[in-house]
Amino acid sequence: MAARLRIGIAGYGNLGRGVAAAVERCPDMELVGIFTRRDPGSIAPPRPDVPVLPWDELLAHREAVDVLILCGGSKADLPEHGPALAAHFTTVDSFDTHAKIPEYYAAVDDAARAGGHTAIVSVGWDPGMFSLNRLLGEALLPDGETYTFWGKGLSQGHSDAVRRVPGVAGGVQYTVPSEEAIEAVRSGRRPELTTRQKHRRECYVVLAEGADAAEVERAIVTMPHYFADYDTTVRFISAEELARDHAAMPHGGFVIRSGSTGAGSAQVVEYRLELGSNPEFTASVLVAYARAAARLHAAGQVGAKTVFDVPPGLLSPKSAEQLRAELL
Amino acid sequence: MAARLRIGIAGYGNLGRGVAAAVERCPDMELVGIFTRRDPGSIAPPRPDVPVLPWDELLAHREAVDVLILCGGSKADLPEHGPALAAHFTTVDSFDTHAKIPEYYAAVDDAARAGGHTAIVSVGWDPGMFSLNRLLGEALLPDGETYTFWGKGLSQGHSDAVRRVPGVAGGVQYTVPSEEAIEAVRSGRRPELTTRQKHRRECYVVLAEGADAAEVERAIVTMPHYFADYDTTVRFISAEELARDHAAMPHGGFVIRSGSTGAGSAQVVEYRLELGSNPEFTASVLVAYARAAARLHAAGQVGAKTVFDVPPGLLSPKSAEQLRAELL
Numbered sequence: 146m147a148a149r150l151r152i153g154i155a156g157y158g159n160l161g162r163g164v165a166a167a168v169e170r171c172p173d174m175e176l177v178g179i180f181t182r183r184d185p186g187s188i189a190p191p192r193p194d195v196p197v198l199p200w201d202e203l204l205a206h207r208e209a210v211d212v213l214i215l216c217g218g219s220k221a222d223l224p225e226h227g228p229a230l231a232a233h234f235t236t237v238d239s240f241d242t243h244a245k246i247p248e249y250y251a252a253v254d255d256a257a258r259a260g261g262h263t264a265i266v267s268v269g270w271d272p273g274m275f276s277l278n279r280l281l282g283e284a285l286l287p288d289g290e291t292y293t294f295w296g297k298g299l300s301q302g303h304s305d306a307v308r309r310v311p312g313v314a315g316g317v318q319y320t321v322p323s324e325e326a327i328e329a330v331r332s333g334r335r336p337e338l339t340t341r342q343k344h345r346r347e348c349y350v351v352l353a354e355g356a357d358a359a360e361v362e363r364a365i366v367t368m369p370h371y372f373a374d375y376d377t378t379v380r381f382i383s384a385e386e387l388a389r390d391h392a393a394m395p396h397g398g399f400v401i402r403s404g405s406t407g408a409g410s411a412q413v414v415e416y417r418l419e420l421g422s423n424p425e426f427t428a429s430v431l432v433a434y435a436r437a438a439a440r441l442h443a444a445g446q447v448g449a450k451t452v453f454d455v456p457p458g459l460l461s462p463k464s465a466e467q468l469r470a471e472l473l
Numbered sequence: 474m475a476a477r478l479r480i481g482i483a484g485y486g487n488l489g490r491g492v493a494a495a496v497e498r499c500p501d502m503e504l505v506g507i508f509t510r511r512d513p514g515s516i517a518p519p520r521p522d523v524p525v526l527p528w529d530e531l532l533a534h535r536e537a538v539d540v541l542i543l544c545g546g547s548k549a550d551l552p553e554h555g556p557a558l559a560a561h562f563t564t565v566d567s568f569d570t571h572a573k574i575p576e577y578y579a580a581v582d583d584a585a586r587a588g589g590h591t592a593i594v595s596v597g598w599d600p601g602m603f604s605l606n607r608l609l610g611e612a613l614l615p616d617g618e619t620y621t622f623w624g625k626g627l628s629q630g631h632s633d634a635v636r637r638v639p640g641v642a643g644g645v646q647y648t649v650p651s652e653e654a655i656e657a658v659r660s661g662r663r664p665e666l667t668t669r670q671k672h673r674r675e676c677y678v679v680l681a682e683g684a685d686a687a688e689v690e691r692a693i694v695t696m697p698h699y700f701a702d703y704d705t706t707v708r709f710i711s712a713e714e715l716a717r718d719h720a721a722m723p724h725g726g727f728v729i730r731s732g733s734t735g736a737g738s739a740q741v742v743e744y745r746l747e748l749g750s751n752p753e754f755t756a757s758v759l760v761a762y763a764r765a766a767a768r769l770h771a772a773g774q775v776g777a778k779t780v781f782d783v784p785p786g787l788l789s790p791k792s793a794e795q796l797r798a799e800l801l
Binding site for chain 1: 490491494495498499571574575578595600602604605607608609611612613614615616659661721733734735736738739740741742743744745746747748749750753754756757758761764779780781782783784785786788789790793794796797798800801
């Protein structure tokens, strides 16, 4: 058996823990270190033999890590870490600020090429698996429409927005796709759907002491960009209910391509995720792409890559022969 | 704009006609010729300016065709045509005899390498898009089970089997996936399902004059391999009903990966096709992979390839920059 792929994790929040758990399930990989900007002593490693190391020791471990999986956030962490670390490591990350992907890609590409490394950026499910299905849908059915629905799932950004409202002590927000809208799309009729028709938003809110429920609700449902364009419901719950019923991070959604071929045959392609844990699934995608990153690097393909550039076979631990015999 | 990709079609049945229609929808391609083993004069071209040519003129058109799409059958045609034509052309085909893919791949690979050509084999939806989703499901969720369901759809092989039964003047067979089985899989419980639990088979049969309906029904439902392991229903219809209600070729199905991550979070990934026309969808996939075949060949990647080897971005007419900005 070939040597196992040595994985490092840079940043150890929900996503980093998901990566550690996903590496456990891959016999061809081993986790060689977790790098953190917090006090390493404050972090319990996933298993006793995995060292937790301070961030500033990263470069000293260049030779010990085959692929570094970047588990920081897209807002503040990755724009800095992505290029800086791609200069020294083969990396994979889940940068997900869609509008800034071209800029981020360019910065990582420059750094990776300068260092002779390979960096797969914006991996996960959206961007990631959903992007792949948007591309396939369009390429296979050029005469058609693509629809993306998210949920039912906990949205981190919208939950943060709820929690910033004065009078809110805690809360979460679920994005819920409309079953009617999905059925209309599946029918092949290619409906035009407004923002309000596609998704609704459900908020579960713990009121701060003395706060006015009606005022809090009004502030949420009228919030521009986040809630004003949706049918939004607000339910008030206790802090205990929040902790007990809303700690999981489910998510998912649908990418549907509705197209036609020939003299008008309807063709509908649907990709659907139902995720018990959003960060754990994203982590699992990162880990599979880490395998591909190492192989691309070994083949001399340096620079930044996305899911669009990666031959799918490179994601699997199986050989090309095995894949053809077992899965084709 | 770059020169259009010049497509040739080898074999002009349902699949070949689907390819002609799919090329029409791709502004970056043009259909330069249809090659047939029948009398070319007996075939109406999809548009007046497309020449229909005899099979033995294929090699004389080597320089005029960028990608030749092989539209023969997997049983008798492709085992011979695939290697023979890959020696002289960049090709794409839909060879779909799963058990013989490794052998077919090897023969085409040898021929393509010897000729310096690129050949993408076994493209379509199964093998093809379903294979891709089986691979992705397994690579992303190593702890899990993959389920493939087919239908509701017209099965060519099973329809042929029905028509070979003495006393049958005509007929079709639909494969119907069990809704209960699909729901059980979607639940994340990872059920073990028998052949009988996954699909049932519906036959619509026109009796030959004087044939015994009970005898025909018994011969069908007890037929080994094809029907004995399934709940099979036989309905007798008139030749007029067969022509009127069963001429379309719908198909589709589901690939579902049910897995778990972390401490046991359920993760379910589902890919679903609902196809108004099976051959037209297969043809659309072939045409998108023809674009990729030309690009792989231009990049010097000779030999046989499968969907597992092709970076998805090569399927799209859009540039890598455009794809990152618009679809990631």
